Amino acid sequence: MTERKPTALIADDEPLLREVLRRRLAEAWPALQIVAEARNGREAVEQLEALQPDICFLDVHMPGVSGVEAARRIGRRAHLVFVTAFEQYALQAFEHGVLDYLVKPVTPGRLAETVLRLQERMATAQPVVHSDALLQQLAVQLARAAGVAAPGVEPLRWVRATVGGALRMIPVQAIAYLRADTKYTLVAWNDDDGAAVEAVIRLSLKELLAQLDPSQFAQVHRAVVVNLGAVQRVTRGDNETAEIALKGRPERLPVSRSYLHLFKEM
Incomplete structure (x- = not known):
């Protein structure tokens, strides 16, 4: 046969x-x-x-x-x-x-x-x-x-987080960055007075990333997603990595080699 x-x-x-x-x-x-x-x-x-x-x-x-x-x-x-x-x-x-x-x-x-x-x-x-x-x-x-929206997926507009025992509705556009924290995600934003605020929510970074507007948010590290509107400057390192400085916040966010293409005009 x-x-x-x-x-x-x-x-x-x-x-x-x-x-x-x-x-x-x-x-x-x-x-x-x-x-x-x-x-x-x-x-x-x-x-x-x-x-x-x-x-x-x-x-x-x-x-x-x-x-x-x-x-x-x-x-x-x-x-x-x-x-x-x-x-x-x-x-x-x-x-x-x-x-x-x-x-x-x-x-x-x-x-x-x-x-x-x-x-x-x-x-x-x-x-x-x-x-x-x-x-x-x-x-x-x-x-x-x-850099486009996925078909059938409505971009997230609000994130619910508990801050000081109170439920906060955080506008997505106000978020500076998101950082993976095991099965949870740290959400960082500035309040109405400009003060830096953080909260941990019970959603993984992967789950959140799928709902964010890709024209506004970019993954820059396996554990970090940044609001491009919150970026003040990007400084390239010596080992094919970079660091992001944020507007109104002291943190410095890492950019891994795999995501340097986002800042290729540097």
Whole structure:
């Protein structure tokens, strides 16, 4: 009996990028058959339904139906690999390896790692485990990386915190920064008199970040999110890091190497 060869489709609105990925897949996984190519998410879903490939390589940002939306429609019918122009630091939704990704330009080494993981999953008949909730998380993370609001997510306007035994409703625009504190988050803001105030709330930084307006708030460290309007100056260090000075506050916030791109005009 002839062994069935694995199959895949490639979806990208750039023909040259589809060709590059097809060529590199042929080198990294000769047995893989590319059964279809698509120019957008709608075509990807149509090809999936017609040809039922094992794997879908989906460009995240395509006109019309995006790669993330296409993945939602594909559901668990195929293993997914997202192809994106964003660096690894922006892809927190992939931290646990449930979904795989490739960063453009796709390098042979990174593609070889992805191919190995796909081969292992298919050889052991591991189920496709991504879920709609995980894809929503991915949509939020990628939207933040692009500096736009995620579809279907209303930016947070108020944060509730207990200060001195009293419940305070803190306008989000008044927050200077947020810092992770185990499962909680420290919220720092200035009150009406300009005094620096802090409170700890029972939400994780990750939960809050998904609800913040990405045009106003930016993650600058794995444990710190800053209100860009509260930044007074950014000083670059000697070891590819930086430090943020805030308006009306004494703290200095760290900027890790992965987030220096936010201040590339320095």
